[in-house]
Amino acid sequence: MEFITNTWHWSVSGFLIGVVMLLLTYFGKTFGMSSNLRTICSMSGGSKTASYFNFDWREQKWNLAIVLGSIVGGFIAYHFLGNASNIDINPKTIAQLQHIGIDAPNGKFLPDALFSMEALTSPKGFLLLLLGGFLIGFGTPYAGGCTSGHAISGLSNFQLPSLIAVVGFFVGGLVMAHFLIPIIF
Amino acid sequence: MKLFRFFAVGILFGIVLTKSEAISWYRIYEMFMFQSFHMYGIIGIAVITGVCGIRFIKKKEIKDYKGQPIEILDKEKSIARYLFGGIMFGLGWGLVGSCPGPIFILLGTGVPAIAVVLFGALLGTYLYGLLKDKLPH
Numbered sequence: 471m472e473f474i475t476n477t478w479h480w481s482v483s484g485f486l487i488g489v490v491m492l493l494l495t496y497f498g499k500t501f502g503m504s505s506n507l508r509t510i511c512s513m514s515g516g517s518k519t520a521s522y523f524n525f526d527w528r529e530q531k532w533n534l535a536i537v538l539g540s541i542v543g544g545f546i547a548y549h550f551l552g553n554a555s556n557i558d559i560n561p562k563t564i565a566q567l568q569h570i571g572i573d574a575p576n577g578k579f580l581p582d583a584l585f586s587m588e589a590l591t592s593p594k595g596f597l598l599l600l601l602g603g604f605l606i607g608f609g610t611p612y613a614g615g616c617t618s619g620h621a622i623s624g625l626s627n628f629q630l631p632s633l634i635a636v637v638g639f640f641v642g643g644l645v646m647a648h649f650l651i652p653i654i655f
Numbered sequence: 656m657k658l659f660r661f662f663a664v665g666i667l668f669g670i671v672l673t674k675s676e677a678i679s680w681y682r683i684y685e686m687f688m689f690q691s692f693h694m695y696g697i698i699g700i701a702v703i704t705g706v707c708g709i710r711f712i713k714k715k716e717i718k719d720y721k722g723q724p725i726e727i728l729d730k731e732k733s734i735a736r737y738l739f740g741g742i743m744f745g746l747g748w749g750l751v752g753s754c755p756g757p758i759f760i761l762l763g764t765g766v767p768a769i770a771v772v773l774f775g776a777l778l779g780t781y782l783y784g785l786l787k788d789k790l791p792h
Contacts (some may be wrong), residue, residue, distance in 0.1 A: 474674075480696030483675030487697065488704025492667050495662060495712065495727065498719040503756040506663065514777075522784035535658040537759050539665020544763025547673035559681045560690040567684070579761070580680040584751070585768040598750065599768055603758075603775020604782075605747025610755060611783045612790065613740025614730065617754040620741075621698055624730060626705025631730040631737050637774040638741020639748060641689075646749025647687035654750075 491622050499532060502619030504610035506530070506537050519543025522611075571655045583655060598654065605642075613638060669760045680752030687749055706722050736792040 491501040508523065509530040528586045544557030557575045564574045571581045582589065590597030610616045615624065621639070623631025663767055675697055677683045686694035711717070712725055719725050751772050753761060758776060761769040783790075 478671070478674040478675055480675065480693050481700050483671050483677065483698025484697040485704050486667065487701040488708065490671070491701070491705050492665055492708040492712075493664055493710070494661075496717075496719055497664075498721065498723065498725070499661075500728075503754070503759070506759075507755060507776055508784070511777060511781050511784060514779055516784060519721075520781075520784040522785070522787050523781075528665065529709020532661045533728075536665035537665075539662040540669035540672075540756060540760045541665075542662075543666040543671075544668075544673050544678070544760035545763035545765075546763075548764040551674060552763040553714040557676055557679060557681065559685055563681070563685045563688055563690045567681075567689070570774060575679070575681050579676070579681075579722045579764065580752070580766060580768075580769070581680055584680065585766055587767065590739035590768040590771065595768075596771060599656070599771040600778075602747045602751030603772035603777075604779040605743050605750070606753075606755065606758070606772075607747075607776030607779025607781075608681060608783045609740045609742070609744030609747060611780050612736050613744055616744060616756070616789075617698075618756055622701050622705055625702045625730075626709050627727055628706075629730045631732060634734055634737040635741040638738045639745040642742040642745020643683075643687045643749035644745075645742075646746050648682055649680065650746075651684075651749070 479559075487622060488626075491618070491626065494536075496575060497532075500619070501623045502533075503537075503613050504619060506533050506609055506615040507607055527561060549618075570652050572655055668756065669763060672757060672760050673764065678757040678764070680755060683748065683752040733792055736790075739791070 494501045494611040509527045512523040512525060512527045522613065543567065557577060559575055572581045584595065585600060590599065613620065615635065620635040672678050677694065677697055682694055683692040709727065717725060753772065755776065758769060758773050762773070
């Protein structure tokens with residue numbers, strides 16, 4: 471059972487994500503998680519204020535079913551398929567994080583410095599979570615997709631726009647990790 | 656139960672991303688610091704699997720489950736939107752360590768703080784919808 475409860479190897483995980491994308495193609499759909507943000511906005515009455523949300527969200531029910539499934543999948547994996555106690559981050563990364571005041575994983579998926587109840591209830595912590603979400607929510611529809619839609623689906627079909635988007639993802643991520651995170655924390 | 660197959664694919668997706676630790680803030684940080692191959696391996700193999708699968712579908716003219724020809728649309732040509740939007744998303748991805756898929760999956764692992772990230776993301780998409788016509792695309 472250890473091959474299930476331990477961290478899954480990148481080759482197995484990558485292959486299965488590719489299979490997810492191909493299954494959806496076979497079902498006549500396009501793999502893309504960020505579209506759901508638009509759908510939820512539309513369902514919540516956004517269509518009254520902007521034409522961008524004025525579409526029949528019922529046609530996106532299949533994608534919302536994937537969202538529900540992924541929440542259940544996260545629950546199952548977290549509670550029944552072993553936990554992250556063997557999460558194996560590069561010791562150099564952990565030392566660097568310690569230096570800027572971010573706690574080591576010690577079996578957690580997420581650092582307390584950003585995701586604990588204490589961080590959540592502090593004004594700075596709350597604003598950082600909101601800002602991070604905001605950038606993701608504004609950036610993905612602007613770029614027309616996220617990791618699933620561009621990096622996986624788009625690159626698999628040799629789409630130049632997706633390559634430009636992925637370069638953008640990395641420019642943003644590198645600037646955040648190398649220059650902004652040490653200043654923020 | 657037309658939707659059940661999508662729900663099942665979602666479960667698989669949630670399990671894979673949790674067990675591969677792609678939903679971990681630490682894994683994303685480690686990736687952007689170039690201190691681990693793990694995430695590059697995952698994305699690389701996913702793309703290689705996708706390339707092979709898509710080529711096979713096109714070459715053999717595979718039909719979808721309803722018997723309709725599979726049509727894979729090209730992305731619309733532009734530079735500005737992909738670059739500006741991509742950089743914004745990258746900044747958020749680097750800060751909270753989750754892209755849209757993992758935001759939902761982490762809800763399932765029971766992290767209350769992720770609800771704030773999701774709320775921020777919905778706010779961001781809503782504002783994008785309002786400003787869409789004024790932005791360079």
